[in-house]
Amino acid sequence: MHDASPATLDDRVRAFLTTFSRDTDPAAVGETFADPFLLADATGARPVPRAAFLAALPGREHAFRDAGLGTPVLTRIDCQRLDETYVLARGDWDAPRTQGRKPVRLASSFLLHDDGDAFRVVLYLNHQGLPTA
Numbered sequence: 081m082h083d084a085s086p087a088t089l090d091d092r093v094r095a096f097l098t099t100f101s102r103d104t105d106p107a108a109v110g111e112t113f114a115d116p117f118l119l120a121d122a123t124g125a126r127p128v129p130r131a132a133f134l135a136a137l138p139g140r141e142h143a144f145r146d147a148g149l150g151t152p153v154l155t156r157i158d159c160q161r162l163d164e165t166y167v168l169a170r171g172d173w174d175a176p177r178t179q180g181r182k183p184v185r186l187a188s189s190f191l192l193h194d195d196g197d198a199f200r201v202v203l204y205l206n207h208q209g210l211p212t213a
Contacts, residue, residue: 089167093159093192096199097171106137113201114193121206147210149175152186167192167199186210 115130144150152173159169169190174183191203
């Protein structure tokens, strides 16, 4: 019997980001974030309690739909182990346009706490906002 080789860091991060971006259960998504975590975007950085994040998640699907976008698909990751506990990961997603035009590229970076079994987001950096429809 042949055991599967252990997952590489890239494989683990790809699986985590794919699950994070495709899971429709807000509680499951919320569990992947520290409480609180740091959210950063063009307006600055702020701590976000998990409960507030969970309350905002239903609006995420509406925001994509209002921007004329479908469900984003993870297309690329870059990750770097910073030490035994933390990983810096950048993910690129392509969000299809509902009007059939070229997909919109979205990018986010994450500082992930790695306990050896699972990741938890401690910093979520959104590189750009959604385009308007």
